[in-house]
Amino acid sequence: MIQRNKIQYSPEIEVDLQALGKDLLPRRFGTLGKIWVAVLVLSSLLSLILYIGQLRKGLIITDLRDFTPWGIYISNFVFFVAISLVGSLISAILKLSGAGWRTPMTRISEIIAVSAIIFAAIAIVLDMGRPDRFHHLLIYARIQSPITWDVIVITTYLIISILLLYIPMIPDLAYMRDRYHDIPKWQHKLYRILAINWNNTAEQKDKLSHAIAVLSVTIIPVAFGIHTVTSWLFATTLRPGWDSTNFGPYFVSGAFMVGASGVICGMAIFRKFLKMDHYFTDKHFERMGILLMVLSFVYLYFNVNEYFIPAYKLKGIESQHLQELFVGQYAPMFWSVQFFGMIVPIVVLLFKKGRKPVPMFIISVLVIVGAWFKRFLIVVPTLNHPYIPIQRVPESWQHYIPTFQELYITLGTVTGALLLITIFVRLFPVVPIVETAEELEEKKKTANE
């Protein structure tokens, strides 16, 4: 094996790197961390067992019937797609707009994006009655079908998100290859392979920054594409509540809102449990708070637009659908989502005190939970009102209440995504080490000048 010399950084950066390495290099989990991992593993395994049961018995174990063939599996898919948009928001949009403060959050946002999009794809498979025919989506693909577009765009977004997570991490991987000791051999080997001979030369840095810039630009249309195409799965179907030309921007704005909340939650959790107060400061929460408030306003605007116009016209079966949402069986869920998932965040975030870590964490959890139920409200109530009535089916088929198995399998996708994030945190630094050191040095130079 070729013996490699350690990368030599400038003496000033070396000092910063040592300090940062102490804080940011991945550490072994304590008792609480081990319990967390155990809970996630057990919960995911139990979901897997239940899913095997679904594979054996078929979708009959769910409450999915002719009226509601898309239940919480698909609403969960839409939720995951939405939350995955955070990668493009933080890594691309904020980067291109020159927001230097976003550096500590980039990696969290990318790992959330990658985990979410992987489990979005899994959520689709869960909804399939014959997952063994998954490859038929490719073999018998109709390019004019929005489902084919979705398969293409999800795959593309996953590839670009993995690249956008991996490429900016190469300097850190090289740093860990050279300076991170007392770790198992396989872990060291992993860093060595992933670091792809990084030597921090000027030429390498130039190529790396160029690649990141190209990816940052590329991911924006793909990110808009993934959620717009997901919205078209609904909008291209003639159904009350989905027959809207507004669905693309409506979905994208909601996705940015929930994605930002996901990052805020991650920041708050890492700040608390990995003692990262220096990296996720009150200033970061303040800025993310303002960003979340703006995104909430945009989403509120689209919500008003989406419900007010059909409610004004109340045409045909659309009125039945809206009545179910406004005053019918879904009204408690609908108004809770609007109030706790949108109005409360806006009101709280208007005040400076509301943009502190603890209230921000609570607000973000509200937004995320609200966003999940919001997707349920988009998918399920509409399916109960087909334009052509389905005949000769039992009365119970006209309602949809997810079964225990469905709920738990769905929960398994959430715990699975959290497990993936946890594994990442155990193996890789959640805040870029080398990039932060270089930025610190840059700031010092600017201050001295």
Next chain:
Amino acid sequence: MNNGSILKNRNMRKFNFLLQVLTLILLLLTGNHTTMMAQDSTAIGEEKIKARISLDYFNINNSEQQLIVTVKTKVEDRFVNTPGITVHLYKDLVAKENLLANPVTRIDGRATFALPNASDTVRMHTFIAIIENDSVVDDAEKEITISKAWMELTTEEQDSVKTIKVFVGVPDAEGKLQPVPGVPVFIFIKRLFGELPINKDAETTDEEGFVSLEIPADIPGDINGDYNIIGRVSDHELFGNLESSKNVSWGIPLALNASTQLHDLWLSSANTSEAILIITLVLLFCIFGVVIYIFRQLVNISRLG
């Protein structure tokens, strides 16, 4: 089904949903997943459920005779279709040798039995449907007496006036058909998702056993102008349900604009619109061109090291 019972049912469902969520949280906290497996098992009480049974006879095109049994049970003050109930069907007498079949009700609460077309000199039969010794529902019985009738639909076209004639008769002792007057007959035209009634009120057969009806000339057919006319007697106390149908070419042929339909979004992959194909491929080449470029950069970075 009244509004009160719907509301009650919905409330029950909401309650069950909340209960499931709470159970889920409890299971997460305790890690005890044995109770979960039992959640589907419904507690069946000692008392049996009251059942209602109905029996209908169908004779379609004088060749296909069917008995359809529908079982409903009382749940929360209303009758709902009940699947999985075994019904014993007898002809004329409840005796082992007269047992026709033991069909089980499907998910819509119905069970169908096709009567064999045996040469039968007896023209009137009693059919009996019985539920007995079922573990879930109470015993129930239904009996109908049916006289086998003959129904025939013929068509006539004179000076572009299109008429159909439906004859209803019963065979006498010598097997000769005798007309039956006063039988109400409905006429329909089969459509894609239902049936178009041609006569709002039933026409009754005349002394010669005939019903005549003129069919409007402006009814759309398929691409060849064909459609299916159905004559039907429903729930007659003696004859049960009779149906006779015939395909005719009296409709207005459906005009398909092949040049646009071929490229509609819902057609097969072979007929994909060129515009969509080109746009998608260009986008894919652009995006994956970038991905390939990035991989090349990674290879270069590795080589430079």
